[in-house]
Amino acid sequence: MAKKKAAHPKRAPAQHKSLRPTWEGHLRLSLVTCPVALYSATERTAEIHFNMINPKTNNRIRMQTVDAGTGRPVDRGDLVRGFEVSKNKYILLDKEELDAVKLESTRIIDIEAFVDAATIDRIYWDEPYYLAPVGRTGIEAYAVIQAAMEKQDKVALGRIVMHTRERIRSSSEIFDKHLPKPERGMLDIAEKIIEQQQAKFDPTAFKDRYEDALRELIARKKKGKAVTAEAEPDEDDGKVIDLMDALRKSLKGGGGKKRAA
Numbered sequence: 001m002a003k004k005k006a007a008h009p010k011r012a013p014a015q016h017k018s019l020r021p022t023w024e025g026h027l028r029l030s031l032v033t034c035p036v037a038l039y040s041a042t043e044r045t046a047e048i049h050f051n052m053i054n055p056k057t058n059n060r061i062r063m064q065t066v067d068a069g070t071g072r073p074v075d076r077g078d079l080v081r082g083f084e085v086s087k088n089k090y091i092l093l094d095k096e097e098l099d100a101v102k103l104e105s106t107r108i109i110d111i112e113a114f115v116d117a118a119t120i121d122r123i124y125w126d127e128p129y130y131l132a133p134v135g136r137t138g139i140e141a142y143a144v145i146q147a148a149m150e151k152q153d154k155v156a157l158g159r160i161v162m163h164t165r166e167r168i169r170s171s172s173e174i175f176d177k178h179l180p181k182p183e184r185g186m187l188d189i190a191e192k193i194i195e196q197q198q199a200k201f202d203p204t205a206f207k208d209r210y211e212d213a214l215r216e217l218i219a220r221k222k223k224g225k226a227v228t229a230e231a232e233p234d235e236d237d238g239k240v241i242d243l244m245d246a247l248r249k250s251l252k253g254g255g256g257k258k259r260a261a
Helices: 095-099 139-152 184-196 209-222 243-252
Strands: 002-007 023-029 032-040 081-086 089-093 108-110 113-115 129-133 155-161
Touching: 023 139, 023 155, 032 139, 032 243, 081 209, 089 209, 095 209, 139 155, 139 184, 139 243, 155 209, 184 243
Parallel strands: 023 108
Antiparallel strands: 002 155, 023 032, 032 129, 081 089, 108 155, 113 155
């Protein structure tokens, strides 16, 4: 499902090897990108879990996956997903075909607009996440974006396709206290880009593109067309970007015009 997130970068990543990110990819503002990771701001605490027991034998009940037509047990590993197109008729989709439904937002968080946090109704806030830079590669770009947003008291709107889950996690597990201080010139340009991309929050502009892509996949399968996955481009080619140059080009190009929702 396509999740709508209000990304608010904070500080530098803390070195906590035990924490696993929910998602890793890139944050992109026009021509400026930096590798980032999303960490759930909630975590599950120890919970009491119950098993289903047959009171006559005191044995645990084991659930079986059964074929509705034959009544015979089926190995879960042999199952595929199916979309019902009419009664008892399904379009079958295997893992490779579902993997072919790749949206750019599975690996990139595009900043589409900057808005005042107070203009977003709380009903649209869903699950909280921390967004942190990964390694040292893009930390300067992250720091510039974060500082410019903080100075103008803005939050960034982007989108990402992901899955997940709860209890509040301390931000100290994710972030260190300090980011490098951005150069004055870089900060000025970043602020101008934010001003160019200021907008009012409009929830109707966000659509579930992943579900649309799934429906397109099902339609192709229904027509008997082949479905293949395209090779994903490697966003992190290891090159060190000239951040000032990228910021200038972004500003010249209008701060990266808003992409169609």
